[in-house]
Amino acid sequence: MKVENYLQSIEQMDSYKRLGKIQRVIGLMIESQGPEASIGDVCYIHPNGLNKKKIPAEVVGFNNEKLLLMPYDSLKDVAPGCLVEATGQPLTIKVGRGLIGKVIDSLGKPLDGSPLPKGLTSYPSEQNPPNPLDRPVIKDQISTGVKSIDTLLTVGKGQRVGIFAGSGVGKSTLLGMIARNSNADINIIALIGERGREVKEFVQNDLGPEGLERSIVVVATSDQPALMRMKGAYTATALSEYFRDAGYSVNLMMDSVTRVAMAQREIGLAAGEPPTTKGYTPSVFAILPKLLERTGLNEKGSITAFYTVLVDGDDFNEPIADTTRGILDGHFILDRKLAEQGRFPAINVLKSVSRVMPQLVSGGHLSLATRTRSLLATYEENQELIQIGAYKRGTSREIDEAISFNSRIIQFLKQGTNEQVSDGEALKQLENLGL
Ligand SMILES: Nc1ncnc2c1ncn2[C@@H]1O[C@H](COP(=O)(O)OP(=O)(O)OP(=O)(O)O)[C@@H](O)[C@H]1O
Ligand SMILES: [Mg+2]
Numbered sequence: 001m002k003v004e005n006y007l008q009s010i011e012q013m014d015s016y017k018r019l020g021k022i023q024r025v026i027g028l029m030i031e032s033q034g035p036e037a038s039i040g041d042v043c044y045i046h047p048n049g050l051n052k053k054k055i056p057a058e059v060v061g062f063n064n065e066k067l068l069l070m071p072y073d074s075l076k077d078v079a080p081g082c083l084v085e086a087t088g089q090p091l092t093i094k095v096g097r098g099l100i101g102k103v104i105d106s107l108g109k110p111l112d113g114s115p116l117p118k119g120l121t122s123y124p125s126e127q128n129p130p131n132p133l134d135r136p137v138i139k140d141q142i143s144t145g146v147k148s149i150d151t152l153l154t155v156g157k158g159q160r161v162g163i164f165a166g167s168g169v170g171k172s173t174l175l176g177m178i179a180r181n182s183n184a185d186i187n188i189i190a191l192i193g194e195r196g197r198e199v200k201e202f203v204q205n206d207l208g209p210e211g212l213e214r215s216i217v218v219v220a221t222s223d224q225p226a227l228m229r230m231k232g233a234y235t236a237t238a239l240s241e242y243f244r245d246a247g248y249s250v251n252l253m254m255d256s257v258t259r260v261a262m263a264q265r266e267i268g269l270a271a272g273e274p275p276t277t278k279g280y281t282p283s284v285f286a287i288l289p290k291l292l293e294r295t296g297l298n299e300k301g302s303i304t305a306f307y308t309v310l311v312d313g314d315d316f317n318e319p320i321a322d323t324t325r326g327i328l329d330g331h332f333i334l335d336r337k338l339a340e341q342g343r344f345p346a347i348n349v350l351k352s353v354s355r356v357m358p359q360l361v362s363g364g365h366l367s368l369a370t371r372t373r374s375l376l377a378t379y380e381e382n383q384e385l386i387q388i389g390a391y392k393r394g395t396s397r398e399i400d401e402a403i404s405f406n407s408r409i410i411q412f413l414k415q416g417t418n419e420q421v422s423d424g425e426a427l428k429q430l431e432n433l434g435l
Helices: 003-012 147-152 171-181 196-212 226-245 257-270 282-292 319-327 336-340 363-381 383-387 397-413 423-431
Strands: 019-026 029-033 041-046 055-063 066-071 083-090 092-095 103-105 121-124 160-165 186-192 215-220 249-255 302-310 330-333
Touching: 029 055, 041 066, 066 226, 092 226, 103 196, 103 226, 121 226, 147 363, 147 397, 147 423, 160 171, 160 319, 171 186, 171 196, 171 249, 171 302, 186 196, 186 226, 186 257, 196 215, 215 226, 226 249, 226 257, 226 282, 226 302, 257 282, 257 302, 257 319, 282 319, 302 319, 363 383, 363 397, 363 423
Parallel strands: 103 215, 160 302, 160 330, 186 215, 186 249, 249 302
Antiparallel strands: 019 029, 019 083, 029 066, 041 055, 041 083, 055 066, 092 121
16 A cells, blocks of 8 residues: 555544443443444444453434443443444444355354455445346346256246245255255355354354355354344355346345344343234334345346245244245245155245246247146145045046156156256156156
8 A cells, every 4th residue: 555545544533432321231232322334334342351352232222312222242340431432334344255165243243253354344233225227127047956946846047936944944944055066156145143052053054165165154052142243144144245236146135034033022121112913022023124125136146035934833934934935036935744754955846936937948948847746745645545545547538647656756856965967867767757
């Protein structure tokens, strides 16, 4: 950098420090008198004692003249009267190609404590969704490398899909498969609210070295403050936006949106919002569409997004599941019954929908998919009769066909974790079943 640049920076520098004082801490919420700051701004709390690290916090509301702040970190050594310093800026993270292959936290720092690579640029973590009129129409297929998805639930570049499932039905495994095998340029994977143990398991087993090589993993585990979990979702989305605007085809995978909503619920309740359905506060339902609408296509690149949604006891009408299903362009339902039978990936094809599939695939592909679905549906409708032997062959041609093709279709839909199949190959396999 030239000397003039330094001089210019000094001229533009704001040499005043805006400070306030902590007056009260209740649970997660800090009340302070001053400094001058607006909602979303980052402030630093100076704990008591020498050489103590400043604690970053964010302004989430105000009460009369007092600021309400939430910390990004635990409130160790904070006492009445501690100073609060305003930065006058919302949260920014460092982004760039140097982060590829790294596991980072919600503030963009490598989790293994290593220094950030050189050449990164600052980027705001919170942005507005693109103008709806500037969004191109989704028209190109993306290959996920998962046979059942590529043939029967085709996903488009820039589509946003919800993966709805209970616990232990194969969400992480499925995301890992897509990360390793899809033809996107880069994966941004947000692990929000997971147990610490699961993070390592995911990175080592599900993603593996070849998956990590083309991914950035953002982690906010369940023990972190609610604000960090919330920011994890923003950071991962911002990273995806950065790469999309650089012309990449990005896969964003967020596991799970439900935990993001729960973090926002914690923040909302602490800030004094009233609880509504299932204790979720109104801000949860305001923030979800804003977050999920940030992904998708723009004229430069694409973010294809996979958001997992936890469904307790397979209750798909739970408020978060219901809201996200309404926002996204498709939902894949992982079925515990299929997982119990060892039919992995446990996607219940009949209950799942890809809303943009008809505009992506050829007429022949679409009619083959419809035919496969109808055979599966016919078998399922008559399953009990067939299994107790009450159905006599020859009664209905449709049911006869459904019976004879059923095991072949099921065999086709099964896919081992390490089985790599391109979209073209998968379609060929389906065609060769001779349905
Ligand atoms: N394609 C597959 N082939 C074989 N087994 C699979 C497959 N997918 C998932 N499984 C099995 O299902 C188990 C649970 O999978 P996974 O950990 O991905 O579920 P999850 O929904 O992420 O669970 P949690 O809710 O605990 O995060 C795995 O340990 C694995 O044995
Ligand atoms: Mg998991």
